[in-house]
Amino acid sequence: MQAPRVQLRAAGVGDAVAIASVQCDAWRAGYAGIMPSQVLEVMSVDDCANRWRAALAKPGRGCYKVAVCDGQIVAFATYGPARDHGFEGAELVALNVLPEFWRQGLGRELLVRIIAELKTAYSSLYLWVARDNIGARRFYETQGFTVSGQEKQHPEHGNIVETCYRLCLQSPS
Template sequence: MSGLLVRPMTAGDCEGVAAIRIRGWQHAYRGLVPQPYLDGLDIGADAERHRARLLEGDGSAVDLVAEAEGGELVGWAAFGPYRDGDVRTGEAELYALYLRPEHIGRGVGRALLSEATHRCASAGPRRMYLWVLKDNTRARRFYERAGFGADGAEEPFEVAGVAVPEVRYARELGG
């Protein structure tokens, strides 16, 4: 996508990021998580959570946005230290990557993931992890094309009382 700018997220981006995240969930997870949960997602409440996390966070998580020509936010990614329960390790983790559904397949996700992996590799971690819903075949193909692979770890992710299996993917960062 020409004219795309990947940049750090600001507090002023929280509403747009919340819309991207919620519409991304509603698009990507339809049929994978309970529909009443997806229908009940609230952009305003999500924006407030993002704003609070940005203002009160310890700076270890990094949020990036993808801005199209003209200033429209079309994607968001968040990454930082790998979380193993409450323990931080020396590895990196992609916490989230969501796009406006109409921008899927236009290079926005690749641009965000490329910038996230580049920043992580530059900071020192040798490996990056991410968790993806086991039945989200489109996302799994996307990550596999980017050099990630399932490493055998699997755990349930609970959504509205329903266990939804996730698999962990990993990629060596080199450097």
């Protein structure tokens, strides 16, 4: 299936509500049965939008991108230098797509564009994915990511176990 035609652009503070809406919808659909239901139930677009406004007002070293299709933000990605102690390279912090756009190639298209951008400055890319999120794990594996063996738990995510995936961004010599 061909990905919908999208424009990828930098996110701004004015995008906070749309990004929060994508995040809430994507998390509720993608983490149902994985993340504790009370975590998903208390998520609100207003609370998420406030956090996004703060993050977008002072983005630091990270990049915040949105995918726009027919004037609507349908996905977003956050990435930048490694945030975890002892990790090198770049980190894909988030890549969320509205559920109605899943399995249309949009996530793959966004990831390909992000990887192309990161290749100019980094030799590797890592991300964390919920260990029980089989769909997301398959997606990243089909894009060339491999399990690194590291795991962690994040209290804000209901202490679900997250598995680290890595991708080499340099061509073998």
